[in-house]
Amino acid sequence: MKKSVKILLSILCVAFVCVFAFSGYKLYSIMHEYKVSEGKYNDLNSKFVTAGGKNSGEDGPLKNEETSPISVDFDALLAESDDVVGWIHSENTAIDYPVVKAEDNFYYLHRFIDGSYNGGGSIFLDCLCAGDFSGKNTVIYGHNMNDGSMFASLRDYREDGYYAEHPKLYLNTPTQNYRIEVFAGYVTDADSDTYDIGFTDDAAYLAFLEKMRSQSDFETNVELTAEDRIVTLSTCSYEYYDARYVIQGKLVPIN
Secondary structure, three states: OHHHHHHHHHHHHHHHHHHHHHHHHHHHHHHHHHHHHHHHHHHHHHHEEEEEOOOOOOOOOOOOOOOOOOEHHHHHHHHHHEEEEEEEEOOOOOOEEEEEEOOOOHHHHHHHHOOEEEOOEEEEEEOOOOOOOOOOOOEEOEOOOOOOOOHHHHHHHHOOOOOOOOOHHEEEOOEEEEEEEEEEEEEEEEEOOOHHOOOOOOHHHHHHHHHHHHHHOOOOOOOOOOOEEEEEEEOOOOOOEEEEEEEEEEEEEEE
16 A cells, blocks of 8 residues: 555656646746747847937828837838838837738737747738728737737726826838827727728718727827728737737827
């Protein structure tokens, strides 16, 4: 009997050591992956982004003289990847990334912009959206990473006072820079009408905008018209299965 107990204890010890070793390996792999991803994006930032903006094109008359806080060398960046369609930036947050677009919504889930494997993936446009952000609702996806990178900070808009400190983001593109005036943030289903990109007429679009605003966790004074274009920034959330947290903002051309 004692021998059987010793054998069982030995087996349990071996199993415990194996589980511990495997868990340690997985943790190391994840942390290493985070570090590699951070290094790659920092390298892109140092090569192609500088503080201070400049006019990168024209998209109708500018509504004000505001300048983007960053300037992006798109000629050089597009040489790295011709899938790049823009650069998104949120001051005092981790959001400071190139935006890419592929032929489907899976390619960049776990790939860096050069196509190499990257667990955090890239920030990417819905494949059905126009790459020049000319659609009424342009959807942009990004992972909610445990280290706070990619689009993880979007969920901070649930907290009191966060919107007041981050009422806008910036989007630079090869032809035009934009201020993103945030008007809504909320939890939604992965297949909800939040992701609609086509509208039958102005009335349908205005009804969509008001519905989106009515779901928001915070109130804003952003004015919305049928002529406005918006972006929907989407990341995973964990309130229930397949939940998403989205931030929606109006695109305003700037210098």
